Amino acid sequence: MYLRAFEIAGTIPHPEEQRTSACFEEIMKAEKGLTLDEAILRFEHAPTGQTLDEFAQHKGRLAEGYRRRFKPYYDYARYTQM
Numbered sequence: 001m002y003l004r005a006f007e008i009a010g011t012i013p014h015p016e017e018q019r020t021s022a023c024f025e026e027i028m029k030a031e032k033g034l035t036l037d038e039a040i041l042r043f044e045h046a047p048t049g050q051t052l053d054e055f056a057q058h059k060g061r062l063a064e065g066y067r068r069r070f071k072p073y074y075d076y077a078r079y080t081q082m
Contacts, residue, residue, distance in 0.1 A: 028077040036074045
């Protein structure tokens with residue numbers, strides 16, 4: 001079972017975290033079975049057919065950084081879809 005930090009600590013989440021979480025829940029609800037990379041690309045409005053590695057390189061970042069940042073939101077969205 002996944003719990004977000006504010007659920008454990010009892011603090012109020014940052015509004016950006018709430019928006020990101022809600023967006024991932026919407027993305028996962030609309031398209032079941034998406035991989036983490038696909039969900040990130042949908043969230044970032046990446047061009048169709050582009051991989052996360054290509055997208056990250058274009059932005060001057062690393063794909064692993066995107067994965068590390070968005071995996072908790074992805075996991076939580078998958079958990080809430082069960």
